Amino acid sequence: xMGSADGTSRVANPETGHTLKAFESLNASVFAAAWSPDxxxxxxGSADGVARVWDARTGRIVVTLHGHNNGIFAVAWSPDSGSxxxxxxxxxxxxxxx
Numbered sequence: 001x002m003g004s005a006d007g008t009s010r011v012a013n014p015e016t017g018h019t020l021k022a023f024e025s026l027n028a029s030v031f032a033a034a035w036s037p038d039x040x041x042x043x044x045g046s047a048d049g050v051a052r053v054w055d056a057r058t059g060r061i062v063v064t065l066h067g068h069n070n071g072i073f074a075v076a077w078s079p080d081s082g083s084x085x086x087x088x089x090x091x092x093x094x095x096x097x098x
Contacts, residue, residue: 011042011056021059032075041098043084045072051086053098065096 011021028048035042041062042054049068052061065086074087077098084096 021056029071031071031073034075034077036077036081036098037079038081041081043075043077043098045075045086045088047071049088049090051075051084051096053084063098065094067094068092 011019028046028050030044030046032045033042035056040056042056044052044054046052049066049070049072051065051068051072053063053065054060055062065084068086068088068090070088070090072086072088074085076085077083078085082098084098085093086096087093
């Protein structure tokens with residue numbers, strides 16, 4: 001799983017590097033991405049200060065989290081997939097219910 005300056009997150013085959021699925025992040029560079037512990041969702045943090053939760057199977061956004069005033073450079077899930085933490089260049093970290 002990787003983010004990109006072209007506004008996408010990509011799931012790639014680790015052996016070949018070929019893209020298996022791409023998630024469009026609405027024209028904002030993706031600085032951080034993480035799988036949920038249960039493997040059903042993907043969390044991304046973008047230059048626009050928005051975190052997005054994606055359905056890993058369909059590629060659709062299921063939750064959009066607004067609150068940062070600058071780009072998000074770090075994202076993580078709690079072990080039970082019930083919470084999300086984001087870190088931003090606005091010098092804040094936020095804890096969200098997922």
